[in-house]
Amino acid sequence: MELTTRVSGPLTVVTVHEDADLATAADLRTYLYDALEGGATHLVVDLSATTFVDSAVLNALIAVHRRATTAGGRFGVLCPDERIRRPFEVTGLHEVFEMYSSLAQASGPPP
Numbered sequence: 001m002e003l004t005t006r007v008s009g010p011l012t013v014v015t016v017h018e019d020a021d022l023a024t025a026a027d028l029r030t031y032l033y034d035a036l037e038g039g040a041t042h043l044v045v046d047l048s049a050t051t052f053v054d055s056a057v058l059n060a061l062i063a064v065h066r067r068a069t070t071a072g073g074r075f076g077v078l079c080p081d082e083r084i085r086r087p088f089e090v091t092g093l094h095e096v097f098e099m100y101s102s103l104a105q106a107s108g109p110p111p
Contacts, residue, residue, distance in 0.1 A: 020054075045064075079101075
């Protein structure tokens with residue numbers, strides 16, 4: 001898994017490349033926590049370059065969501081691929097996270 005970050009004003013987008021799974025979930029969580037500690041107020045995890053997510057990654061994202069929203073920030077997931085979006089829908093996390101289909105949508109006001 002490779003992670004890249006783009007910052008534009010209050011929006012911080014972390015793109016996850018390749019698979020995100022049990023072997024990489026802890027690193028992802030730490031990376032996102034560091035982004036929050038670095039001042040990110042609207043954190044978006046971009047899964048458009050991701051080929052796979054599992055329950056360990058979903059759990060990591062739940063933890064980051066809690067930390068972000070407890071601090072008064074926003075947290076969302078950019079996921080245009082229906083195959084990758086499916087675990088969020090099955091678990092009901094699409095109702096918890098701000099879910100986006102495009103970067104333009106993520107850059108806008110809360111849904």
